Amino acid sequence: MSTFWKPGTAQPGSSAxxxxxxxxxxxxxxxxxxxxxxxxxxxxxxxxxxxxxxxKALPIYEQRERILYAVQRYGxxxxxxxxxxxxxxxxxxxxxxxxxxxxxxxxxxVCTQPRRLSCLSISMRVSAEQGCILGSQVGYAVPFERHxxxxxxxxxxxxxxxxxxxxxxxxxxxxxxxxxxDEAHERNAFSDxxxxxxxxxxxxxxxxxxxxxxxxxDAQAFLNFFLDKPYTGQERQAGGAQAxxxxxxxxxxxxxxxTTQRSNNEEVEDGIILSLQGRTFPVEIAYAQEAVEDYVKAxxxxxxxxxxxxxxxxxxxxxxxxxxxxxxxxxxADRQISLPQGSLPLHLLPVHAGLSTQEQMALFxxxxxxxxxxxxxxxxxxxxxxxxxxxxxxxxxLVKMRLFDPESGTDSLCILPISQASAAQRSGRAxxxxxxxxxxxxxxxxxxxxxxxxxxELCRSDLTSVVLQLKSLGVDDLVRKFEWIWxxxxxxxxxxxxxxxxxxxxxxxxxRLTPDGQKMAELPLEPIMGKLLLQSVRFQCSKEILSVIAMxxxxxxxxxxxxxRYASNDAAYTSALLSRDKFTAEEGDHLSLxxxxxxxxxxxxxxxxxxxxxxxxxxxxxxxxxxxxRQQLQGWMxxxxxxxxxxxxxxxxxxxxxxxxxxxxxxNAARRMEDGEYRSIRAGQTLHIHPSSxxxxxxxxxxxxxxxxxxQTNKRYMRDVTVVEEVSEKKGVFFVFFAHIALRKNQNKASxxxxxxxxxxxxxxxxxxxxxxxxxxxLVT
DNA sequence: GAGCACTGC
Numbered sequence: 001m002s003t004f005w006k007p008g009t010a011q012p013g014s015s016a017x018x019x020x021x022x023x024x025x026x027x028x029x030x031x032x033x034x035x036x037x038x039x040x041x042x043x044x045x046x047x048x049x050x051x052x053x054x055x056k057a058l059p060i061y062e063q064r065e066r067i068l069y070a071v072q073r074y075g076x077x078x079x080x081x082x083x084x085x086x087x088x089x090x091x092x093x094x095x096x097x098x099x100x101x102x103x104x105x106x107x108x109x110v111c112t113q114p115r116r117l118s119c120l121s122i123s124m125r126v127s128a129e130q131g132c133i134l135g136s137q138v139g140y141a142v143p144f145e146r147h148x149x150x151x152x153x154x155x156x157x158x159x160x161x162x163x164x165x166x167x168x169x170x171x172x173x174x175x176x177x178x179x180x181x182d183e184a185h186e187r188n189a190f191s192d193x194x195x196x197x198x199x200x201x202x203x204x205x206x207x208x209x210x211x212x213x214x215x216x217x218d219a220q221a222f223l224n225f226f227l228d229k230p231y232t233g234q235e236r237q238a239g240g241a242q243a244x245x246x247x248x249x250x251x252x253x254x255x256x257x258x259t260t261q262r263s264n265n266e267e268v269e270d271g272i273i274l275s276l277q278g279r280t281f282p283v284e285i286a287y288a289q290e291a292v293e294d295y296v297k298a299x300x301x302x303x304x305x306x307x308x309x310x311x312x313x314x315x316x317x318x319x320x321x322x323x324x325x326x327x328x329x330x331x332x333a334d335r336q337i338s339l340p341q342g343s344l345p346l347h348l349l350p351v352h353a354g355l356s357t358q359e360q361m362a363l364f365x366x367x368x369x370x371x372x373x374x375x376x377x378x379x380x381x382x383x384x385x386x387x388x389x390x391x392x393x394x395x396x397x398l399v400k401m402r403l404f405d406p407e408s409g410t411d412s413l414c415i416l417p418i419s420q421a422s423a424a425q426r427s428g429r430a431x432x433x434x435x436x437x438x439x440x441x442x443x444x445x446x447x448x449x450x451x452x453x454x455x456x457e458l459c460r461s462d463l464t465s466v467v468l469q470l471k472s473l474g475v476d477d478l479v480r481k482f483e484w485i486w487x488x489x490x491x492x493x494x495x496x497x498x499x500x501x502x503x504x505x506x507x508x509x510x511x512r513l514t515p516d517g518q519k520m521a522e523l524p525l526e527p528i529m530g531k532l533l534l535q536s537v538r539f540q541c542s543k544e545i546l547s548v549i550a551m552x553x554x555x556x557x558x559x560x561x562x563x564x565r566y567a568s569n570d571a572a573y574t575s576a577l578l579s580r581d582k583f584t585a586e587e588g589d590h591l592s593l594x595x596x597x598x599x600x601x602x603x604x605x606x607x608x609x610x611x612x613x614x615x616x617x618x619x620x621x622x623x624x625x626x627x628x629x630r631q632q633l634q635g636w637m638x639x640x641x642x643x644x645x646x647x648x649x650x651x652x653x654x655x656x657x658x659x660x661x662x663x664x665x666x667x668n669a670a671r672r673m674e675d676g677e678y679r680s681i682r683a684g685q686t687l688h689i690h691p692s693s694x695x696x697x698x699x700x701x702x703x704x705x706x707x708x709x710x711x712q713t714n715k716r717y718m719r720d721v722t723v724v725e726e727v728s729e730k731k732g733v734f735f736v737f738f739a740h741i742a743l744r745k746n747q748n749k750a751s752x753x754x755x756x757x758x759x760x761x762x763x764x765x766x767x768x769x770x771x772x773x774x775x776x777x778x779l780v781t
Numbered sequence: 782g783a784g785c786a787c788t789g790c
Contacts, residue, residue: 691784
């Protein structure tokens with residue numbers, strides 16, 4: 001399913017996003033879909049008949065009985081099927097029609113998706129097929145937007161994370177008779193966690209049916225997990241080979257592997273794998289003869305060869321980042337000049353997450369006017385977005401991935417080799433509409449050396465919030481007894497998370513959740529953001545901190561033009577920077593973001609208008625989303641009993657605000673050295689201010705800064721930085737004072753309020769502790 | 782002098 005907005009399908013995002021992408025076409029698409037959904041007129045019943053015929057024409061329809069039988073007989077059904085075979089839209093409907101969600105039992109069918117937009121467009125499609133209004137029998141729930149009726153909705157599409165949240169109020173998921181985890185092979189943190197908890201739930205509620213749907217062949221790992229069979233990855237070798245073959249012509253046979261387990265009293269057996277036939281075309285795969293030195297250059301070569309030699313059909317190139325995409329497109333554009341007479345032109349289009357709505361729309365217009373389209377994409381085109389008309393794929397074999405390093409506590413963005421599964425997924429993109437061709441810019445032996453599967457998110461991220469959430473769900477021993485899906489996260493990753501929980505005051509020394517920790521787990525925020533919100537209640541400045549958190553949760557509101565950025569005489573670039581200066585607080589990013597937010601919502605200034613953003617070179621969509629996030633966070637505060645506190649502002653007492661920031665971000669402090677570089681207080685690492693920071697080209701008077709996070713690319717960069725003024729420094733104790741903080745409207749008025757902030761009452765815990773305590777579970781210093 | 786793959790609560 002596409003993450004991008006596709007004309008003629010659903011509109012993306014929340015109502016706030018909708019403002020950002022609003023267009024007449026989008027509105028009419030929305031109305032069209034609603035018209036299909038309503039069942040009153042005779043034309044719509046004709047529509048519905050043809051939709052029913054379409055449903056029956058899907059290849060999965062032949063498997064209907066088989067699927068229903070499997071779900072009835074087995075507690076866990078792992079479904080392997082190609083993307084586009086209709087499993088996501090059809091299986092919940094088959095279950096509904098077979099009586100799995102009878103109204104009298106008040107239980108429904110829920111299907112989880114990795115992305116919110118999938119939920120919107122799929123539920124819209126399914127409600128049309130069911131001939132009902134979206135939100136009645138078929139509904140969805142995504143962050144910031146719910147569209148269902150607890151009494152009437154029988155099929156619900158939700159994001160993985162949304163269902164995980166539901167566990168907090170309904171630990172046995174008693175509202176559902178069937179839970180389908182879709183796209184489980186992506187191994188997202190929330191989908192893995194859901195599967196882990198569903199296994200526990202099934203022990204208490206064997207009547208619950210679990211469907212795990214996966215496009216590739218992690219099937220055995222998932223099934224073994226549910227069957228308590230060991231899975232060490234040895235079997236995965238075979239899996240990898242299958243992944244490689246996945247792009248080859250699909251077999252027409254459907255295989256069902258039954259696993260005999262003891263039946264419980266309901267005659268329900270434990271699990272089964274079902275393979276569904278996909279609707280794809282053969283893809284011919286070619287490898288590089290020898291390792292390429294410069295894959296961007298090689299991709300240009302490959303595109304050029306394909307363009308000159310191959311029949312019509314679009315080309316999709318996989319590179320790792322925007323910079324490479326620009327370079328590749330530039331090189332191809334240069335080549336176009338030397339295109340032989342009579343050759344068709346190559347229409348070059350970038351595909352990455354930073355595209356404007358207009359650029360996104362162009363991607364789905366596959367009617368290239370006399371020529372061939374060449375889409376140069378990041379990994380977004382691998383799973384998140386399905387592009388039409390692709391017949392040729394060029395794959396560099398690499399991906400940019402975020403990795404968390406528990407030793408330094410920082411995230412890195414690394415360029416790494418992809419997995420075999422990923423390679424199969426990429427080349428499979430060429431076989432969606434007709435037979436295709438994939439050029440892999442690496443050798444066959446390199447391919448064989450690739451890991452069969454991409455490392456699950458849980459194995460490469462900071463698990464602080466995961467640990468917190470699981471603790472609040474009553475999962476106590478995360479290290480020894482907890483059943484992770486293979487492969488499990490390293491103990492180092494887990495101990496790092498436990499430590500951070502302790503440092504943030506979310507756990508006590510026996511790894512018990514503190515009252516603060518419980519609240520942090522309930523808030524839909526990263527722990528450090530949750531901490532910031534909790535502190536804001538203490539410092540009585542939640543009004544401002546809510547805005548800061550909302551702004552930190554969206555992409556940068558400052559629109560800085562892309563091209564010729566380095567040319568100091570470029571007018572657009574300098575005027576964008578000048579625009580930003582209007583909001584810049586010299587203390588740094590947190591207060592600058594607050595300035596932007598306050599100006600945007602101020603009825604006298606920005607009036608939440610698009611025009612204001614245009615005039616001031618701000619991203620309207622980001623700000624609209626921040627407003628929506630802030631509202632939701634305010635709702636959460638109300639739920640925590642802080643309705644009054646949520647409205648309390650610092651009323652010009654910036655000191656409270658600064659104190660609050662330091663009291664939450666004290667972990668992330670750095671000191672500027674003589675050479676202009678910063679050293680982290682925690683680990684003495686060399687750090688740099690991120691180029692997106694308003695402090696990037698400034699040298700503040702004070703030597704100390706605090707920051708939101710560190711991301712390592714070529715250097716270690718601090719993001720979202722605020723200057724703090726140091727007054728004294730003692731061994732192990734770090735006092736900071738703020739000065740010269742301008743609050744609203746960028747007045748940059750010096751404030752003499754000198755305030756001390758503080759560290760937690762105890763020093764940072766030792767770096768190691770026992771992981772197998774005999775008396776207490778978890779953390780022992 | 783220089784950057785941000787992609788989701789999600």
